[in-house]
Amino acid sequence: MSFDLNFALATLQTILSALSTTIWVSIVSSLGAAVLGFLWEILRRTSMPLGWVMQVMIDSIRSTPLLVQIYTLYFVFPYYGVTLPALAVGIIALSVYYSGYLAEIFKAGIDAIDPGQFDAAKALGIGRITTIFLIVAPQMLRNIAAPMGNYFISLLKATPYLAVIAVPEMFGSALDVASDTFRYAEPMLAAGLIFLLLSVSIAQLVKMLEQRLLARGKR
Amino acid sequence: MSQIEIIQNIFQGFGVTATVTILGLIYAIPFALVAGVLQYVLLGLPRTLVTAVIEFWRSSPVIVLLFVFYYSLPAFGIRLSSTTVAAMVLGLNIGGYGSQAVRAALQALPRGQVEAGLALGLKRWTVLGCIELPQAIRSMIPTFINQLIQLIKGTALVSLIALTDMTYRAKELAQIEYNPVGIYSGLLLAYLALCYPVTIFGRRLERRSSFGGRQREL
Numbered sequence: 181m182s183f184d185l186n187f188a189l190a191t192l193q194t195i196l197s198a199l200s201t202t203i204w205v206s207i208v209s210s211l212g213a214a215v216l217g218f219l220w221e222i223l224r225r226t227s228m229p230l231g232w233v234m235q236v237m238i239d240s241i242r243s244t245p246l247l248v249q250i251y252t253l254y255f256v257f258p259y260y261g262v263t264l265p266a267l268a269v270g271i272i273a274l275s276v277y278y279s280g281y282l283a284e285i286f287k288a289g290i291d292a293i294d295p296g297q298f299d300a301a302k303a304l305g306i307g308r309i310t311t312i313f314l315i316v317a318p319q320m321l322r323n324i325a326a327p328m329g330n331y332f333i334s335l336l337k338a339t340p341y342l343a344v345i346a347v348p349e350m351f352g353s354a355l356d357v358a359s360d361t362f363r364y365a366e367p368m369l370a371a372g373l374i375f376l377l378l379s380v381s382i383a384q385l386v387k388m389l390e391q392r393l394l395a396r397g398k399r
Numbered sequence: 400m401s402q403i404e405i406i407q408n409i410f411q412g413f414g415v416t417a418t419v420t421i422l423g424l425i426y427a428i429p430f431a432l433v434a435g436v437l438q439y440v441l442l443g444l445p446r447t448l449v450t451a452v453i454e455f456w457r458s459s460p461v462i463v464l465l466f467v468f469y470y471s472l473p474a475f476g477i478r479l480s481s482t483t484v485a486a487m488v489l490g491l492n493i494g495g496y497g498s499q500a501v502r503a504a505l506q507a508l509p510r511g512q513v514e515a516g517l518a519l520g521l522k523r524w525t526v527l528g529c530i531e532l533p534q535a536i537r538s539m540i541p542t543f544i545n546q547l548i549q550l551i552k553g554t555a556l557v558s559l560i561a562l563t564d565m566t567y568r569a570k571e572l573a574q575i576e577y578n579p580v581g582i583y584s585g586l587l588l589a590y591l592a593l594c595y596p597v598t599i600f601g602r603r604l605e606r607r608s609s610f611g612g613r614q615r616e617l
Contacts, residue, residue: 242598243597245553245555247555247558248555248566248586251586337461369471
């Protein structure tokens with residue numbers, strides 16, 4: 181079987197029509213991962229037993245493959261009578277998987293905050309919740325903008341995993357074309373090319389934002 | 400089927416998971432070292448070319464790369480076994496990430512080290528091999544351990560190109576009997592048993608290399 185360029189160009193169009201799904205799924209999952217990750221990290225910093233449990237949980241999330249987590253959520257939810265659409269399962273799986281990594285990033289970001297900030301907040305009688313959201317979170321976010329951006333790119337690159345549970349994102353639609361026509365080479369190459377272009381351009385964007393942020397921090 | 404039997408069944412795929420991981424390392428480690436050093440040493444056009452190769456392996460999603468190479472190579476007349484393709488793709492992807500650790504570690508060394516070596520009349524490559532790399536390797540190791548975990552986890556993907564690894568065995572079991580909770584928790588446990596010790600080991604190394612501060616309680 182030889183390579184058919186015209187067919188490859190035709191599949192390119194089909195795949196690109198799923199671009200919006202890939203993008204909004206990765207945006208929603210990024211938000212989910214950030215919220216969960218922040219929650220894990222705040223809970224990890226509480227008293228001993230809970231902090232220890234959170235540590236084990238974060239490590240466990242980071243020590244199991246995303247593919248296996250997706251399968252587990254996809255097949256275990258219905259067993260307990262919870263039937264969610266594949267798209268929702270996919271978003272939950274991506275959020276959970278990346279929350280483990282973001283918790284570690286948040287940890288580094290919080291550790292980098294000047295300890296005086298915590299003491300000052302306590303001395304001024306500012307409550308715990310207010311301290312977390314108005315004092316810790318903004319400073320942490322500035323410390324970790326770059327690594328967090330890298331994990332968001334990494335999450336975007338993980339969206340093709342959702343094809344295994346038939347979420348119609350770009351890679352899934354490429355697989356659909358392939359299994360309809362029995363030609364795998366062209367749709368796979370087309371999908372590969374699109375993902376490469378997408379992640380390279382978003383990486384550039386993050387780099388630009390990062391430099392801007394650094395420039396603003398120095399002022 | 401009891402939980403023990405399920406886990407035993409899943410571990411029949413351990414051989415494939417281990418083979419792909421080890422073969423993957425054979426691609427990853429040399430690629431990371433060579434590409435990272437070249438990116439550090441070269442200038443101008445050659446450096447851009449090396450960067451392009453690294454970015455190709457690093458920026459594409461590994462699942463897409465795996466399918467591209469598995470299905471597209473035969474269309475161009477190249478026939479490789481599934482194991483070879485899987486090890487190459489997973490290895491070079493991880494190697495691409497590793498190369499950045501190598502480059503960053505070399506760049507972090509004080510400039511005086513190279514200058515002193517050159518001033519003593521050593522050749523550039525001698526300076527690199529005998530002065531820079533031995534010092535830089537220490538700071539690369541925590542990143543390499545993290546990448547090793549990524550590689551082990553990445554091998555779950557080979558189940559999609561019909562290699563009978565642990566994930567494939569679990570999916571097979573799931574077709575024989577309806578027990579998703581038992582089977583998939585068994586599979587999670589199997590990967591946890593492989594990766595958790597490495598995670599702990601990596602954290603210990605990282606903690607040793609960075610000076611430990613007290614963690615603030617919130």
